[in-house]
Amino acid sequence: MKNDTIVLDHGSGGLLSHELTEKIMLPAFDNDVLSRLDDSAVIESQKGRMAFSTDSFVVDPLFFPGGNIGDLAVNGTVNDIAMSGAVPLYLSAGLIIEEGFAIRDLEAIIASMAAAARQAGVSIVAGDTKVVPRGAADKLFINTSGVGWIVGDLEINAANARAGDCVLLSGTMADHGMTILNQREGLTFDADVKSDSAALNGLVARMLSAAPDGIRVLRDPTRGGVATVLNEIALASGAGIQINESSLPVRKSVSGLCELLGIDPLYAANEGKLIAIVDRACADAVLAVLRQDPLGADACIIGQVTADHPGRVVMETAIGGRRIVDMLIGGQLPRIC
Amino acid sequence: MKNDTIVLDHGSGGLLSHELTEKIMLPAFDNDVLSRLDDSAVIESQKGRMAFSTDSFVVDPLFFPGGNIGDLAVNGTVNDIAMSGAVPLYLSAGLIIEEGFAIRDLEAIIASMAAAARQAGVSIVAGDTKVVPRGAADKLFINTSGVGWIVGDLEINAANARAGDCVLLSGTMADHGMTILNQREGLTFDADVKSDSAALNGLVARMLSAAPDGIRVLRDPTRGGVATVLNEIALASGAGIQINESSLPVRKSVSGLCELLGIDPLYAANEGKLIAIVDRACADAVLAVLRQDPLGADACIIGQVTADHPGRVVMETAIGGRRIVDMLIGGQLPRIC
Numbered sequence: 116m117k118n119d120t121i122v123l124d125h126g127s128g129g130l131l132s133h134e135l136t137e138k139i140m141l142p143a144f145d146n147d148v149l150s151r152l153d154d155s156a157v158i159e160s161q162k163g164r165m166a167f168s169t170d171s172f173v174v175d176p177l178f179f180p181g182g183n184i185g186d187l188a189v190n191g192t193v194n195d196i197a198m199s200g201a202v203p204l205y206l207s208a209g210l211i212i213e214e215g216f217a218i219r220d221l222e223a224i225i226a227s228m229a230a231a232a233r234q235a236g237v238s239i240v241a242g243d244t245k246v247v248p249r250g251a252a253d254k255l256f257i258n259t260s261g262v263g264w265i266v267g268d269l270e271i272n273a274a275n276a277r278a279g280d281c282v283l284l285s286g287t288m289a290d291h292g293m294t295i296l297n298q299r300e301g302l303t304f305d306a307d308v309k310s311d312s313a314a315l316n317g318l319v320a321r322m323l324s325a326a327p328d329g330i331r332v333l334r335d336p337t338r339g340g341v342a343t344v345l346n347e348i349a350l351a352s353g354a355g356i357q358i359n360e361s362s363l364p365v366r367k368s369v370s371g372l373c374e375l376l377g378i379d380p381l382y383a384a385n386e387g388k389l390i391a392i393v394d395r396a397c398a399d400a401v402l403a404v405l406r407q408d409p410l411g412a413d414a415c416i417i418g419q420v421t422a423d424h425p426g427r428v429v430m431e432t433a434i435g436g437r438r439i440v441d442m443l444i445g446g447q448l449p450r451i452c
Numbered sequence: 453m454k455n456d457t458i459v460l461d462h463g464s465g466g467l468l469s470h471e472l473t474e475k476i477m478l479p480a481f482d483n484d485v486l487s488r489l490d491d492s493a494v495i496e497s498q499k500g501r502m503a504f505s506t507d508s509f510v511v512d513p514l515f516f517p518g519g520n521i522g523d524l525a526v527n528g529t530v531n532d533i534a535m536s537g538a539v540p541l542y543l544s545a546g547l548i549i550e551e552g553f554a555i556r557d558l559e560a561i562i563a564s565m566a567a568a569a570r571q572a573g574v575s576i577v578a579g580d581t582k583v584v585p586r587g588a589a590d591k592l593f594i595n596t597s598g599v600g601w602i603v604g605d606l607e608i609n610a611a612n613a614r615a616g617d618c619v620l621l622s623g624t625m626a627d628h629g630m631t632i633l634n635q636r637e638g639l640t641f642d643a644d645v646k647s648d649s650a651a652l653n654g655l656v657a658r659m660l661s662a663a664p665d666g667i668r669v670l671r672d673p674t675r676g677g678v679a680t681v682l683n684e685i686a687l688a689s690g691a692g693i694q695i696n697e698s699s700l701p702v703r704k705s706v707s708g709l710c711e712l713l714g715i716d717p718l719y720a721a722n723e724g725k726l727i728a729i730v731d732r733a734c735a736d737a738v739l740a741v742l743r744q745d746p747l748g749a750d751a752c753i754i755g756q757v758t759a760d761h762p763g764r765v766v767m768e769t770a771i772g773g774r775r776i777v778d779m780l781i782g783g784q785l786p787r788i789c
Contacts, residue, residue: 128675129719129780152684153609154532154671155503157602166492169544169597173582173589195491207506209595211548241597245510247787251590252510258546260506260578260597265494272490334491338465351489382466443466450584 121216126246139222140242143229148205148240156240158205161264166201168192169260175450177224177254179298181291181310184257185227187386187452190314191337192259193235197316198333198389200271200323201263206232207241209258214249224255235314237261263316269323275331276352278422281398283391285318285405286311286413287364288341292383293372295451300376307368313387318410322391325404329397334390337452339443341417342381344390345428346442353425358418358440360433382443384451392420458553463583476559477579480566485542485577493577495542498601503538505529506597512787514561514591516635518628518647521594522564524723524789527651528674529596530572534653535670535726537608537660538600543569544578546595551586561592572651574598600653606660612668613689615759618735620728622655622742623648623750624701625678629720630709632788637713644705650724655745659728662741666734671727674789676780678754679718681727682765683779690762695755695777697770719780721788729757 116138117131124131141150148156172188189206196203208228212221232239290311297308315335322330332352336344341363349356365373365380373380387410393401398416405411423429428440453475454468461468478487485493509525519527526543533540545565549558569576627648634645652672659667669689673681678700686693702710702717710717724747730738735753742748765777 123786124781126675126786127780128721129680132676133779151609151611152688153536155505155536155538155600157536157538157609158502158504160499160501162497164497165495165599167495167542167544167578167599168492169546169578169595170580171546171548171582171595173548173584175588198491199494201492201494205504207504207597209506209508209546209597211508211510211593241504241506243507243595245508245593245787247510247590250587251512251787252593253584253588256548256589256593258506258508258580258595258597260544260546260595262502262504262599263492272488272494274488338463339469343466347489384465442470443464444461444468449460449463450582450588 116218119218121212121214121218121246123214123246123248126244135244139225143225144239146238146240164265166196166199166263166265168195169258170195171256171258172452173256173450174295174452176298179294179310181294182312183224183227184255185224186231187312188257188259189228189231189235190312190386191452192261193237193314193316194335196261196263197319198335199265200269201265203237203261203263203316206237206239206259206261208239209243211245211247211252211256213252213254214246216254231314235316271330271333273332273334273348273351276348276354276392276420278354278420279395280331280392280420281395281416282356282358282418283393283402283414284417285389285411287366288385289365289369289373289380289383291386292448292451293369296376296448297372308372311385311387313410315389315410318408321404322401325400326397329394330391332392336385336388336390338384340382340384342440343443348392349428350426355421355424356418356428357421359431362415362417364413364415381440386452453555456555458549458551458555458583460551460583460585463581472581476562480562481576483575483577501602503533503536503600503602505532506595507532508593508595509789510593510787511632511789513635516631516647518631519649520561520564521592522561523568524649525594525596526565526568526572527649527723528789529598530574530651530653531672533598533600534656535672536602537606538602540574540598540600540653543574543576543596543598545576546580548582548584548589548593550589550591551583553591568651572653608667608670610669610671610685610688613685613691613729613757615691615757616732617668617729617757618732618753619693619695619755620730620739620751621754622726622748624703625722626702626706626710626717626720628723629785629788630706633713633785634709645709648722648724650747652724652726652747655747658741659738662737663734666731667728669729673722673725673727675721677719677721678727679777680780685729686765687763692758692761693755693765694758696768699752699754701750701752718777723789
């Protein structure tokens, strides 16, 4: 590259835009569809219903323990697609870069996107880069959109929870959210606090193999955390959800940080966890599959779907009380993802 | 809405995020797939190859004569999909909003997106909204991604130009680019200078009906303008392109503004025009179809593909000379789209 930092001409559509694409994006993402550089990526015919999802990432800081905005952007969209039971295959990447951004940092982030895509088995086939003048954006924002195809006649969505189903969580809560806050506050509280950013599509495929008819709802509890997602499921399904405080997994270091900062881990963001609402008859089989996978090693049953209090999430507290768990009201953490 | 302006909690994933989605996005975009609010939009099975495209819009100012960032974002992605010969069907919208942005302006922009989508016959089925603190973004950025399906075995891409083909342009150059510059410089040069922002998928469908086998390349000359796109086609096809200066259509008011500001209209952005490389035998038929459509009323043949000077674009000047037309080197206009 001729420059050390991004200049406005890298977003002009002209020669420097081409250099950026050809020297950084194409070698990293390395696939024939993207390399054709047509206005659209053309993808071979696929069978079945398609899942289509989009997410913009504005996380601050860009680099954090456990990942950076690049792998976060890939994993986030891969997971959104996987939560419909689809097999994610193709992603797009839209970058908005602030003038003056270091090319070295961009290269590191693109390399992380490429590595995350390889690990998840998806290809980044379409892209766009815009550059805005200094002060018009904070460093770098990334949008990823993606598509995947649903095998057979699976119907996995938030409206499917039924009274009696079990509520599974694939691992500890709040790792990502507290990592970002820890970094931003300059606390560097504990080396053990790191983002859980990970692609869950492989895990979902194994869960579906184990219980093809028993998985009713899948959701990844990102912004708003476990509490908000459970509320969304309760509302969409018109069922109640009851969870047990003592069964909620939180890493000790994360829990300490939450107490110090007054954050409820139920509302903090996760980037490599899923909630599964599962037919009670399949719950043990699904739990076993989860626990066999490093991404689900701490999986547990955190509650159940009830006919009582439809649309509401209620928690049995550790000291034996009951309280309503609302959707997130205030935003605890801006720019968490 | 409880607020007049966007606050950080509108991007938290919690209650205010839900209010924003349910009061502004869902009523405007109005379709069952989006309304399910699952992590992915699930789309019925489609036949054939799929075109997939993404584009981020950072245009400044947000509102300009002829449109705003909302319709621009819809038309831009619709056009990218249409340029592969695909029928665009579904779009996603990813918004990054600066804290303090006026809800009234957001509503106007979302209404424009919805109107543009209706006019183009596409549905906005997936969305995401992030809010960043004051100063971390300039007002509003929009990413749109989209998918469409290619009818039959059409092969329309930049590598297909062949010596002897005609180069068609669907109308006047530089309208969008000069409108933005006019606004930004506070020149308000002429009421006649306005953006050409428009969806071209209907026009493309009619061109393909008229000459299903004769259309080799379609491209919309946005950033970098007609000159840059012709260079991309020449490079991808390994052919030369020769254009005639006297045949290049530019609105008189736009041409005056270009002269005043020292901008070459060949490099200025268009948002509702296409370049078609067409088999000579079909050129008149395609031209007739273009001219029957208000979006192609000023269409003309601007040149031809040659076996000479492969990879290069050469212009016969109005005074009888010849000069090489390079790809855009410097960015004339940041934040043009």
